[in-house]
Amino acid sequence: MSFLSRIMVLKSRGHFSTGARGASPRKAGANFEGIRKRKAQQARNRVGIVIFGFAALYCVIGGRMVYYAMSEPQTTSSIPPADRLMAxxxxxxxxxxxxxxxxxxTVSLFxxxxxxxxxxxVIEKxxxxxxxxxxxxxxxxxxxxxxxxxxxxQLTPKQQSQILALGIPGIGFRPEKRRFYPGGPTAAHIVGYVNIDNRGVSGMERYIDSQGLADLAAVGMTSNQPLEPVKLSIDVRVQAIVRDVVASSIDKYKSIGGGAVVIDVHTGEILGMASAxxxxxxxxxxxxxxxxxxxMTNSTFEMGSTFKSFTIAMGLDEKKITLGDxxxxxxPIRMGGYTVKDFHGKGRFLSVPEVFQYSSNIGTAKIADAVGxxxxxxxxxxxxLLTRMKTELPEIATPSSPREWKKINQVTISFGHGVSTTPLQTAVxxxxxxxxxxxxxxxFLPRTEEQAxxxxxxxxxxxxxxxxxYLFEWNGSRGSGRNARVEGFDVGGKTGTADKVVNGRYAHDKNFNAFLAAFPMSNPRYVVLSFSDEPKTDKGNGAALAATSAAPMVKEIIARSAPILGxxxxxxENGSALLVSY
Incomplete structure (x- = not known):
C-alpha cells in the first residue's frame, strides 16, 4: 500500500471513531447549541465595545468643544480678534x-x-x-x-475690487475700521491721530483711550455700535484761521517753527491752537x-519780555509799586560779572507804565528785587509757570528753572531769561x-463759566x-504792541524777544519772539499768544524782533476771528462812532 493510501485510511478511521464517541444525536445537538450561544455572546461583546468606543470618542469631542468655548481666544500681536478690528x-x-x-x-488684505x-x-499680480x-x-x-x-x-474700495478681479487663490479680505480726519492738518496737534489698529497715539485721540476706551477694548467689551461723540472746546473756524496764520508765518519770516493759541479768559477753554x-x-x-x-504744549522756551508782565503784576499785587511810581x-546793573542793561534805554527815571512800554530790564529787575x-x-x-500744566492733552512738557535761586537768577528771570515754560502756560x-x-x-473740552x-x-x-x-492797553496803543492793533477791537499786550541759548551761550542772531495779547481791553474776553522761533527779517539778513514778527500774527488772528467769536x-470815544472810514 502506498504512503498516500495509508494516510487516507487513517483519516477515515479517525472520523468514524469520533462519531462513535459522540454517544448520541441528543448530545451532538447540545454541543451545537453551546457553540451558537458562545458566538452570540462574542457578537454582543463586540457590539458593546464598539458602542463604548464611539461614546468615549463623542465625550472627548464634546469636552474639547466645551474647553474651547470657555477658554480665551488665541491671538497674535499682528492679528487682532475680529471684534476688535471692527470696534x-x-x-x-x-x-x-x-x-x-x-x-x-475699510478692508485689509491677508x-x-x-x-x-x-x-x-501672487506678488506679480x-x-x-x-x-x-x-x-x-x-x-x-x-x-x-x-x-x-x-x-x-486698510485698502480703498477700488483696490479691493481690482484685487478681487485678479482671482488669486489663498488671499482674502477682513473688514476693519479706519480713522478719517476731514480737516486734515487743521487741528492735528489737538485731535491727534491713531495707529493702524485704531488706537490713540497722540492728542485727544490718546486722551479718549486713557478715559477707559483702551481698557474696554483690551477685555473685548467694545463693539461696532456708534458711540456718543466727544465734543471739544475749539471752534473749527477759529482753529483754521490760527493754523493758517501760523503756517504762513514760517514762510513769511523764514522761521523754524511757530505757534499761536486763543483762550477764553473766563473759562480757560481753548478756542484754537496751532503749532507748525x-x-x-x-x-x-x-x-x-x-x-x-x-x-505750544510739549516744548519749553525762555519767553523773554512777556515775563515782565508777571514781574510787574507781582510788584503791584505785593504792594511794592503803584502805577504812579x-x-x-x-x-546798568552789574552783578556777579554780568551787566543788565536796557535794549531801548532812556537813561532816566521811568514811570511804571514806561517800564512796561519800553520793556526796561533795569526797571523790571528792581521791581523783582523789591519783592524778594x-x-x-x-x-x-x-x-x-514753574510746574507741569494739567490739561487733557498728553503731550505736556515740564518747565525748567534753577534748583536754587540766587540774586542773579531772580534778576534774569524777572525779564524772561533763566526759566523755560511752554507757550500755552504763558497764555494761561x-x-x-x-x-x-x-x-x-x-x-480742550467745553466748559461754562459756572463750571469753570x-x-x-x-x-x-x-x-x-x-x-x-491798563498797562496792556497802554503798550498796545503807545508801545511795541501797536503792530497788533486792530481797529475797533482794542487790542493790548506785551512783546517778548529772547535770545536763544546755543551751546550754552546766548546767540544774538537767533531769537524766540512772542506776543501776549488780550482783547477787548475794556472788558477782556480772549487772550491770544503767538510766537515765531528764529524768525528772519524781510531781507533775511538777521533776526527779526517780536514787534515785527509775533505781533503781526496776533493782529491777523484777531482781525479774522473776532467777528466769529462774537x-x-x-x-x-466810548464806542460812540458806529462806522469808520478807511
Whole structure:
C-alpha cells in the first residue's frame, strides 16, 4: 500500500471513531447549541465595545468643544480678534458739532501661505494694484509656514475690487475700521491721530483711550455700535484761521517753527491752537517726524519780555509799586560779572507804565528785587509757570528753572531769561492778569463759566488785574504792541524777544519772539499768544524782533476771528462812532 493510501485510511478511521464517541444525536445537538450561544455572546461583546468606543470618542469631542468655548481666544500681536478690528471709536466734533474725526469702514488684505501655490505669481499680480508693495517682505510672508499673514492694511474700495478681479487663490479680505480726519492738518496737534489698529497715539485721540476706551477694548467689551461723540472746546473756524496764520508765518519770516493759541479768559477753554510744522493725521508719516512736535504744549522756551508782565503784576499785587511810581533806570546793573542793561534805554527815571512800554530790564529787575526771591518764586508758582500744566492733552512738557535761586537768577528771570515754560502756560497765566486775577486751568473740552468756577483759583487781587489791563492797553496803543492793533477791537499786550541759548551761550542772531495779547481791553474776553522761533527779517539778513514778527500774527488772528467769536467792534470815544472810514 502506498504512503498516500495509508494516510487516507487513517483519516477515515479517525472520523468514524469520533462519531462513535459522540454517544448520541441528543448530545451532538447540545454541543451545537453551546457553540451558537458562545458566538452570540462574542457578537454582543463586540457590539458593546464598539458602542463604548464611539461614546468615549463623542465625550472627548464634546469636552474639547466645551474647553474651547470657555477658554480665551488665541491671538497674535499682528492679528487682532475680529471684534476688535471692527470696534468703534467715538466721533470727535468741535464746539458747534463740526466733524473733526470719524470711523470709516475699510478692508485689509491677508494671505494664507499654506494655500499659496506660486508666491512669485501672487506678488506679480498684486504689484499691478499695490504699487508700494514690499516685494521682499511679502515674499517672505507668502513663503512662510504660517496660516495667516497680513499683506496690506486698510485698502480703498477700488483696490479691493481690482484685487478681487485678479482671482488669486489663498488671499482674502477682513473688514476693519479706519480713522478719517476731514480737516486734515487743521487741528492735528489737538485731535491727534491713531495707529493702524485704531488706537490713540497722540492728542485727544490718546486722551479718549486713557478715559477707559483702551481698557474696554483690551477685555473685548467694545463693539461696532456708534458711540456718543466727544465734543471739544475749539471752534473749527477759529482753529483754521490760527493754523493758517501760523503756517504762513514760517514762510513769511523764514522761521523754524511757530505757534499761536486763543483762550477764553473766563473759562480757560481753548478756542484754537496751532503749532507748525505740523502733519496730516490721515497720513502722519508722510512728512516724517518733524511735524509731530506740539511746540505750544510739549516744548519749553525762555519767553523773554512777556515775563515782565508777571514781574510787574507781582510788584503791584505785593504792594511794592503803584502805577504812579517811578523807577531809576539811569544806570546798568552789574552783578556777579554780568551787566543788565536796557535794549531801548532812556537813561532816566521811568514811570511804571514806561517800564512796561519800553520793556526796561533795569526797571523790571528792581521791581523783582523789591519783592524778594521767596515771594517771587511763590508768585510764579501760583500762576502755574514753574510746574507741569494739567490739561487733557498728553503731550505736556515740564518747565525748567534753577534748583536754587540766587540774586542773579531772580534778576534774569524777572525779564524772561533763566526759566523755560511752554507757550500755552504763558497764555494761561496771562489770562489771569486781565480777567480779575483768576487762574483757570486750560481745557480742550467745553466748559461754562459756572463750571469753570469749580476749578478756578484766585491768584491776584482784582485791583492788580485792573492795573495790568491798563498797562496792556497802554503798550498796545503807545508801545511795541501797536503792530497788533486792530481797529475797533482794542487790542493790548506785551512783546517778548529772547535770545536763544546755543551751546550754552546766548546767540544774538537767533531769537524766540512772542506776543501776549488780550482783547477787548475794556472788558477782556480772549487772550491770544503767538510766537515765531528764529524768525528772519524781510531781507533775511538777521533776526527779526517780536514787534515785527509775533505781533503781526496776533493782529491777523484777531482781525479774522473776532467777528466769529462774537466780539462787537467799537469805534470812537466810548464806542460812540458806529462806522469808520478807511
Amino acid at each position: 468703534s471709536r467715538p466721533d470727535i466734533v468741535d464746539r458747534n458739532g463740526a466733524l473733526l474725526a470719524t470711523d470709516i469702514r 494671505a494664507e501661505p499654506h494655500k499659496i501655490v506660486d508666491a512669485d505669481e 498684486l504689484s499691478t494694484v499695490l504699487h508700494d508693495l514690499d516685494i521682499k517682505g511679502t515674499y517672505a510672508k507668502l513663503s512662510s509656514k504660517s496660516r495667516f499673514q497680513w499683506l496690506k492694511r 510744522p505740523d502733519f496730516d493725521p490721515n497720513d502722519p508719516n508722510a512728512n516724517g517726524p518733524e511735524g509731530w512736535m506740539n511746540r 517811578s523807577i531809576d533806570a539811569r544806570f 526771591i521767596p515771594d517771587h518764586k511763590a508768585f510764579l508758582t501760583k500762576l502755574g 497765566a496771562g489770562a489771569a492778569l486781565v480777567n480779575g486775577g483768576v487762574l483757570h486751568p486750560p481745557t 468756577t469749580e476749578f478756578a483759583t484766585q491768584v491776584m487781587n482784582p485791583s492788580s488785574s485792573k492795573d495790568m489791563r 466780539v462787537q467792534p467799537s469805534f470812537g
